[in-house]
Amino acid sequence: MADADRTSIDLLLDQRQRTIAARRDVVSEGHLPHCVHFLLEGWGCRYRQLRDGRRQILALLLPGDMFDANVQVLAAIDHSISAITPMTIAEVAPETVSDLIRTNPAIARAIWWNDHVCVATQREWTATLGMRTARERIAHLLCEVYFRLRLMGRCVGRTCEFPLTQVDVGEATGLTPVHVNRMVQELRRERLIEWAGRTLTILDLDGLCEVAQFAPAYLHLDRTVPADAIAG
Amino acid sequence: MADADRTSIDLLLDQRQRTIAARRDVVSEGHLPHCVHFLLEGWGCRYRQLRDGRRQILALLLPGDMFDANVQVLAAIDHSISAITPMTIAEVAPETVSDLIRTNPAIARAIWWNDHVCVATQREWTATLGMRTARERIAHLLCEVYFRLRLMGRCVGRTCEFPLTQVDVGEATGLTPVHVNRMVQELRRERLIEWAGRTLTILDLDGLCEVAQFAPAYLHLDRTVPADAIAG
């Protein structure tokens, strides 16, 4: 993305910023979000909850992610979005985004890329929950987070921030916190990872990918989006 | 959708039709699909497979569904698409679809709706696999199929086609075929469903929805898409 495009985005995002406290909802199930959100800082998640309290985290939102993109602006959403850590988000009017997409191919491409990766990631989570074991699911989550953060320049070597609790990991992987704990300890014992407090270090990336059968294709880490990607 | 729009679609779909034998791949992981597909007749699925043979069905494709929409045409896909029953599909050049989207708002809206529902459904499958029990997952799958088919006018009363085998249901719900069998029998014994051969009858729709905690919002059955839905 050219500097000029970067600048026009940065200006845009400066406009209306909001801070969300940790563990607070940004958008709640059944509501109509009235603007597009960009996550500037902090971690969040999409989640869905059943009447009896069971909760499933559907996706992690990391710094740089966009949500409620144009497509979302109109129908009531069928899940909630909440902050995991304190978040700062930028709110942008949908028309502004539409205009940008129309006039700026680089930005259109970036938004398209974001959408595409979101869907692919959602599919990968489905696959993970359906066919991987507890141990594999946790390893997979750690791999995904690591690669996504690295793409955003948020890793130092093999170390990155990891503010999820073991309860969060359980809700993302469909496991009880107790079992998450035991599996994490196993990964630690095998010197695959170190994880204490809010920092995660992957000691053996290949080994962890192997455990998870992690195939990063779905993240499109090369960010390749052909110029003619956007229809219309 | 107005009759004129219907007609222009029908003409389009007549162009290049293809028949796929049951259990054959249409698009394989890692390949670049070169055209947009419309499923005219028969059932298919998206699936992902691990090296050791574990397989997960990611989504069901029912008559009327579109896949590899514009957005997909460019990056190698990270999963495969296969026919469950014999399928007839229409292949349309991506440029043709782009043109249609640009010139025909009704069609653009329909395609947008399809995309939106696909993503929402993928999220719902993630939630199902993560937090529902075996029994609930199967009930949920049956509910989803029933409502989707009914929307396409493919139900007679509470009866619809259901060509999946119990192995297929297992691959969609992350369960072994043996366990699927036991749970299905339970649903039968409770007079919630009848399912024999390729036909499914839902004897107690409310009861089945209750078991599944099925909330059909994600399917957007009303097909509401405000006229200004499409950005750009």
Next chain:
DNA sequence: CGGAGCCTTGAGATTTATCAAGGGTAGTGG
């Protein structure tokens, strides 16, 4: 100092998987 949230551990229960075998049915070739 007290409380809250998080991590850890143990024991036992439950759900689901695995293994193994038998029966029904539909299509196929002789």
Next chain:
DNA sequence: CCACTACCCTTGATAAATCTCAAGGCTCCG
């Protein structure tokens, strides 16, 4: 028309994975 095969469904017995319940310890914060 009859065997034969392949595929699917069904059942039983046992094993493994994961959950539930319960309790204790640590750390951070007020």
